[in-house]
Amino acid sequence: MARFGIVTFPGSNCDHDAYHAVKHVLGEDATFVWHQDTDLSALDVVVLPGGFSYGDYLRSGAIARFSPVMDAVVDFANAGGLVLGVCNGFQVLCEAGLLPGTLTRNNSLRFVCKPTAVRVERIDAPFTTQYAPGQVLSLPVAHGEGRYVADDATLNALESNNQVLFRYTDADGRMTDAANPNGSMRNIAGICNEARNVLGLMPHPERHVELLLGSDDGRPLFESLRASVNDAVPTSAA
């Protein structure tokens, strides 16, 4: 069974949603990790959930990255551990230097919450193996600061290393301005690091894991993580 740890910063508010998705929908092992904890050794996957860590009164994620747990997350990632940052978690990963670029105010200057169409760009990362290449997903966004910004060199490097895993498109998979909910450069919705074990994305896969709530398009992301963990660590129970 894959062991997911979900970090709770003061102000996290999607921690229970990630927990529910992993524990009750996928049936995997999930625990909460307090922001002052520093031992992640019992985990296969660390999830930095959405929310407003420390109120996000400064810059989103700017305070959370100094939480004691973040030193441990950096070590965990550098040792090849799987790290998923959703929304505020993506912002924290950028602030912590685990992912390049940054997330700025939406170009509308307003918070936006709605389902968006998101295209799967690569299926060769441990987060996306259970998708089809080019598959268009319905995943909700809910953020005020989700516009992905980086300099050209960084963007070009992301593209050439195939680190862009998700982009905002229309329902037919076309990259248009209208389909971009926040003005992200190159319609980027989610990127991984060069080693491909750290993913940050603004849309919320944990919100779309049950048909009762409109879609289960986010579920294969968690199933990909499970598959990756199970492939890497054969357990006696399996």
Added chain:
Amino acid sequence: MSDSDSPTPTSLPNAPETTPEQAIEHGLTEEEYTWIVDHLGRTPTFVELGIYSVMWSEHCSYKNSLALLKTLPNEGPALLVAAGEENAGLVGIGEGLGVAFKVESHNHPSAVAPYQGAATGVGGIHRDIFTMGARPIAALNSLRFGSLESDRVRYLLDGVVRGIGDYGNSFGVPTVAGDVYFDDAYEGNPLVNAMSVGLVKEDAIASAAPQHTGSVVYIVGASTGRDGIHGATFASEEISEESEDKRPSVQVGDPFTEKLLLEATLEAIDVGVVEAIQDMGAAGITSSSFEMSASGGCGMELHLDRVPVRESQMTPYEIMLSESQERMLVVCDPDDADQLVDVYARWDLHAERIGTITDGTNVQLYWNETLVADLDARHLDSGSGAPVYERETKRPAYLETTRAFHPDEVADCTPDTATDMLHTLLAAPNIASKRWVFEQYDTMVRTNTVVGPGPSDAAVIRIKGTDRGLALKTDCNGRYVYLNPRKGAEIAVCESARNVVCAGGKPVAITNCLNFGNPYKPEVYWTFAEAIKGMGNACTALGTPVTGGNVSFYNEHPDGAVYPTPTIGMVGRVDDLHTQPTTAAVQTPGDRLFLLHPDGQAYPNDIDGSEYLATVHEQIAGDAPRLVLDEEVAVQQAMRTLINTGTVQHAHDVSDGGLAACLAESALHGNCGMDITLSIPEDVRADAVLFGEAQSRIVFSVAEDHEPAIQEAIQDIEGVSATPIGTVCGNEFRITWAGITWVEAPLHTLRAAHENTLPNAMNAEQRTAA
């Protein structure tokens, strides 16, 4: 009275002298001040005067509404606490679960400081819910503004929506439903009513009543500052030119601290270290301490110098009257105190011991060693010691004019004009899509939103770990209440219940927020009294008791009172989440459309009070639309029966904009056209058919082969018919009768009309501002 061995409380040397003039300045009447002096047998201290002024303010004491509120039906098998006994209503929904819910106004703060006013309204109502041990799972809001064409209104709308969004989004509770209306009547005095719904295990409900003498009193959460002093008094007077000066009476919200307070408080209740707890809303420490003392029948000794403050040199008067947000008063057993402090410390929050529970019924306040107030809580509490008035009533003169209206005064629509009129109505701010508003709210956090805002008459929220859910809605058409307060209030209750039914729920109970003008004006008070009667009638008919709520008087500005607006927050139960939730979006081409209606009342000849009359003919006139309570009950029962057959594809009630708007909205939500053929009696006006707002009518659809089954399902329900009216098909929207095509339009033009109004108005605003 205080114990004989207690010293007499004194004002601090630097406090102003207490005089009758001071009392009037504080919003008390001369008679009330005289009563206080007589009752105490002495002049109150300055702190005591402050306490009386807020506890006896309209906002806290309900002094001008309580007598009438007591006439509302407040009993029912689902109720777990009686109305007014705890911070919010509480109903059982089975499986050992209770739902706590309440709606409250933050109108005056929002009028002068829209962002903070709305934000703290949201924060305040959530605290009312989690102080009962319930975790908030959904928020709703009911908003009223002046004309969207006004710069000031767009500024207010922008600020209110941002305030609600920023607070709720950060706090992490989804905003799932609500209603927004625009009318000149709300110019200068917008209404911002926020509702919170929480879930609690029936055996884990927290109480506001302390149990034991010797228990210790803690103030937890944020520190106390000078913000919001006299907010409750400000809320109890009319908005005027000077109101801008009252901006310091508006509190400043901090959703991050509230989130910590929520988690810490629920944890403290869960581990069993909370004997009693009361949130601090209006009137801050004053109301929480006196209300706890009154509800527990106990005394309380508080040392105000121990309260953590944000600024030095704060006086006991300021500390007692501060409305700083995100604070709670917690009573616990001395043996549990360390654990209580630990829980709050883990969430980086203060928990400061400021006093103890004592014998007797007095609240005694100390500043260092000086007793600065000593008052019997029973004499300050709403409904016991606080004054209760029934005001003079007079039927308003304007009703003579509005009731004199006859439809013949306005030209009927024609086959040449009806299509344009439908576009006009779909684009009218009251009917137009509110997407611009609700996309700024996180509608999905906590992953329970089965149906959110947009394509449904009510929101549906699941309860994790069960097959159950809740259907939730706020509603009130203030224009109807203005035209006929009693029937208008009946409609507000019926429509919110009908919305819940259309979404697949069974209406259980309501909370209300009664927004009216100055109760000392007899014409205003008449509308209040009439609306209470109507609300009571409808709640009795529908079996939905009133669990509590909030009264907001003095919603006036120099040009007059707002429409009387008794906002209803309806909570319904969904017993089977897998089959019952139903939206207003048509599903499949070929489905058959039906109009469910009282027998013989498919197309009443009624344009009274309609959006059509207001928008197309610019008349606020006539009676409220047709409503007969028995018919309404039967129609709702029929709709629930139909949904329970599992065949209903969509359901949407006929309301603002009439049948044509109802059909067009469902076509747009489902992105599929309709071909409608009606059978209309000869003497009925075409505008009444298309745009009339007669109540108790619902459009629904089923697959073609289910048609016989639905007629069979409702054959035993007396007085209700389901009349076939057409088919879901294509990309065109068409309504015909008597061989004439009255409305014909492609979906995309209807969509443009429906979607563009708010973005066009508000995004242009943003460009100007930037």
